[in-house]
Each structure stands twice: as C-alpha cells, then as structure tokens.
Amino acid sequence: MQLGEGVEWALHCCSVLALVPAGRTLSAARLAEFHGVPGAYLAKHLQALAQAGVIHSVPGRKGGYRLARPAADITLLEVIDALEGGGPVFRCTEIRRRGPARVAASEYRNPCAIDRAMQRAEEAWRAELGRMTLGDLLQELSVSVSPVAIRKTATWFEEAMR
Amino acid sequence: MQLGEGVEWALHCCSVLALVPAGRTLSAARLAEFHGVPGAYLAKHLQALAQAGVIHSVPGRKGGYRLARPAADITLLEVIDALEGGGPVFRCTEIRRRGPARVAASEYRNPCAIDRAMQRAEEAWRAELGRMTLGDLLQELSVSVSPVAIRKTATWFEEAMR
DNA sequence: GTCCCTATACTCGGATAGCAAGTGTCCGAGTATAGGCGG
DNA sequence: CCGCCTATACTCGGACACTTGCTATCCGAGTATAGGGAC
Secondary structure: OOOHHHHHHHHOOEEEEEOOOOOEEEEEHHHHHOOOOOOHHHHHHHHHHHHHOOOOOOOOOOOOEEEOOOOHEEEHHHHHHHHOOOOOOOOOHHHHHOOOOOOOOHOOOOHHHHHHHHHHHHHHHHHHHOOEEEEHHHHHHHOOOOOOHHHHHHHHHHHHHH | OOOOHHHHHHHHHHHHHHOOOOOEEEOOOHHHHHHHOHHHHHHHHHHHHHHHHOEEEEEEOEEEEEEEEHHHEHHHHHHHHHOOOOOOOOOOHHHHHHHOOOOHHHHHHOOOOOHHHHHHHHHHHHHHHOOOOOOHHHHHHHHHOOHHHHHHHHHHHHHOOO
C-alpha cells in the first residue's frame, strides 16, 4: 500500500500557492515548471484539488489556480483526501459472515473487532494529518529551508508573477 | 490508497490460527474454507506471512500453518507489514531538488518538511497498530462475538482437527 | 506376528495469466488581452 | 483622439492510451501415512 505520487506534488503545489499574492493566480504549467514534473499530469491532480474545494481555479487567459481559503484553514488531510478519495484505507468485507461458521445476520450486532482496530489506527493517522495546516507547514518551511533556496524561489516568483 | 484485500484475510486467519492447539496445524485449504475465500490466492498471502516469520509452515501430508509465536507477541503491524512490504506509505521523491529553484545539494541539510509531517502521521498509525497484539484481538473477540457463532466455530474446529 | 518397503494422498512453494487502478498525454471549451477599425 | 469589435493567445476541463501492481490460478517438490509383502 502506498500513496500516489500526486500527493507529494499536490502538497508542494499547495505550499507554493500559499505564497501567491491575493487576487493573483499561478497556472498549472508554471507549477509544473517549478517542480520539474509533467504539466499535463499535474493538471489532473490540480483538477481534483479544485473539485474538492481546496484550491480555486480561474479560467481564461490570465487564469490559473489559487488557494480557496487561507492557508491556516486548510489541513494536510483535506489535500490528501482530495486526491485519494477520502475512503477508508482498510475495507472490511465482512468475511466473518461467510464460510461454514456463519450464523444469522441478527447475530452480528457488534461491529467486526478487526475492522474496529484498523479504523482506530486509521483515525490516529487522520487526526495527525488533520491537526497540521498549510499555515503550519509554511512556518516550518520558512525556518528549515536554506536562505539561498528562499531567495531563488522569490526571484522565480517575481518572474512568474510578471 | 487502500490496503489489499489480503490484509483482511490474513488478520482473520491469524486470529483463527491462534486457536489451534500446540503441536497441531491448519492447512491453507481449511482456512480458505472457513472464510469462504479462494484457497489458491489465500495460500499466496500465507506464504508471505510465513516468510516474514509471523506464522510457521509445516510441509508434508500432515502439514499446515500455525503461529510462529504466542499470540500475545504478534502485533497487528507485523501482520500488515508482512503483506504490504513494510515500506513507507508516503514516498518523498525530493521534488524540491528539481526545477528552476533548486540549489546546491549541500543546502538541503534539513529533511523535507512535507515528508516529516507525513512520516509523523504514518508513525501514529504504526504505533496504534504496534500497540495491539493478536492476544488483545482474541480477548476482544471472545466478548464481542455472539455465543452462537463461537459454538459453531468450535464445532467446525473439532471437525477440522480430526 | 513383526518389520520393512513402496505407493499414495495431502501439504507447501514458486512460476504463470488476467484485470483494475494509477500514470501519462492529448485536444476541445472558455476568457482576458491586444490590436485594428470606425466614428 | 476615443470607443468598439474582432482575432488571438493563453488558461482550465474532461476524454483517451499505457504501465505497474494487485488479483487469481495452476502445477511441481516434499513428507507422513497406510497398505502390502517378506521374513
């Protein structure tokens, strides 16, 4: 089991979009260029983010993408769920109700103990991701990224915003 | 992202194998019959569990499978890692080092903040699964499963052990 | 009657197809700009 | 000189191929049993 590559791209793109000035946008092509990834495929993931209400898309010539809300109001969990569908990682198919030891449906009042344990673990995962917002991420980036890289990013931004 | 179907099967099989008397085994065919799943495919997953040292395989005519250790010493995490490979769910491909804003490799001393956040969440998931053992699961099952189902399972076991 | 040998039945183990989902790419619909034309 | 109209360039959005990994199955290698034969 592993998350799709698009999750990494989406998280990086969102952290970049958080730097876009209010009222401006950044196109999918620019985002792809910045991260060195295929633009056509990245567009597909950005589309999913837009449909989930994480980012806002602006059509037309001066169009592009921007965050749909302030960075502090967007959790990492939202970004991931937007791409992966948000369904449960572990799907209980109730195999306990199959085979020779099955009993009447009314006997299965309690939920499957295995499913419960898995959901508990999954909830811990989601809680951790739901605790952290893009705002937190930006703050962490501002202190952990080297000044050289920050300067270079700022320069690229001026070019891209022109 | 979702776990393979085999994870559910493996967890149920392990909880059944925990009921096997010491010195005895249960064949893959019996386990498949009990859960109503294709035996040939289940065998593949049991094989993975055996290679990971979770269960012990006995070849030959009176062969089969049994737990490699006491149920209280086997965590749910071990079972899942045995099937899914144990690798990280989120793989950081360091895309920050690509594109026009990249800088010299020596500037990337700090680990990627996005990767850190994802690993933290993943660790919460693994911790929760590592906390629970098959022994805990059995105890929970003994009180949550209906007496009728327990009796029916016991009857099937007597037949299978013959 | 006892021991040994052989054929058998049943087990695990790895090698082999089929299929769904993720990966990657393309072209069409829509909009703000820029330039030219008319008043 | 000013306003309007049209052609253009650039954007997002969904429809279309390809590849990887999960799903499913089979047959071969190995071992304990059971039966028969020899002593």
